[in-house]
């Protein structure tokens with residue numbers, strides 16, 4: 040059967056006419072006034088009493104009912120309250136089956152329970168992700184999350200891509216706990232994620248307050264063996280002439296992609312400072328081991344280093360990113376869209392080429408490119424490789440083109456807004472004060 044798009048509510052009354060009637064009346068109100076259809080799911084301990092049957096059989100169309108199979112109550116329960124509680128927990132497995140069936144046929148939007156039915160919360164949470172039955176990457180339309188730029192399923196964070204995976208289950212579980220927190224502190228600020236922050240700030244029952252206190256980026260300087268060399272090299276370059284190329288602490292590229300990137304940078308004719316890592320087919324191969332690599336640069340295309348001498352500098356594995364971004368010679372950043380790197384770019388007003396690899400980086404790329412227009416985004420070919428011509432085109436565009444000019448302007452605004460947010464009366468400073476005030480009082 041084709042899915043019915045009318046919003047549908049499941050109601051789970053606990054045993055007793057006094058519990059059934061108010062839920063039945065709620066269902067009638069919903070259908071009469073709001074065209075919301077419903078199903079009453081009735082737990083039982085034996086054949087349903089005639090009084091119940093008459094109420095249920097007199098219901099209008101669009102209010103369905105199902106009886107769950109009778110549960111076996113333990114003999115030792117003599118008081119009614121314990122019997123009701125036991126019925127409600129023993130019916131959970133059949134409730135789960137019934138809800139699954141309901142979600143396959145209706146647009147189930149809520150499970151309505153009475154105070155004896157709270158065990159059912161767990162089942163409702165399991166079904167939260169059942170709004171879509173396919174994998175997110177196969178969704179025909181981009182997802183419209185409140186306040187966010189529409190995002191394609193394939194750009195959602197990694198753990199979401201395989202719904203049978205343990206990481207996805209863990210993610211769902213974690214997300215369901217968020218609402219029980221006293222507040223949510225986010226490393227962001229209003230101008231960076233205005234739509235999403237405003238959507239989160241709309242007060243609703245059970246929704247924790249949010250505190251955007253960012254952008255918080257590392258202060259103090261990092262050190263590394265290449266520090267002096269690459270910064271000294273930057274000192275000798277013209278103002279805003281260098282594209283910084285780095286994929287965060289863990290990002291790695293395949294052999295073919297490194298090849299294309301090298302040749303694309305060369306072809307662009309633009310200056311570059313590239314933090315390169317040896318190839319891997321896993322995009323986050325260096326995640327736990329960013330500093331530890333000492334392999335030579337032999338994986339670069341033959342003659343590349345010689346040909347690009349004077350145009351670019353390649354450092355192995357790690358660079359003092361903050362100092363590079365702060366440096367006056369840096370004019371762009373080919374970024375993997377990690378959140379820290381994103382904030383660091385914004386704080387230093389460095390415009391971007393978005394090249395997301397893993398985790399939530401693709402979502403960040405959509406936001407930076409389509410939402411804020413502070414990044415250009417190169418296109419990959421049908422096997423997922425960004426080819427040298429495309430790289431050269433985007434690099435030239437960012438550093439010298441009209442689009443690049445626009446992106447730089449937008450980034451400058453975002454940089455100014457970041458400064459303001461953190462100023463004494465800025466939005467992020469205020470959020471932090473509110474938090475501190477709550478804790479002190």
Ligand code: UDP
Nearest residue numbers: 287288289357358359360361377378379380
């Ligand atoms: N970083 C750095 N040098 C490098 C690579 C990364 O200093 O060569 C720092 C970067 O400045 C940022 C952090 O490591 O503060 C990376 O965090 P991000 O959230 O951007 O990405 P992740 O590494 O978690 O993917």
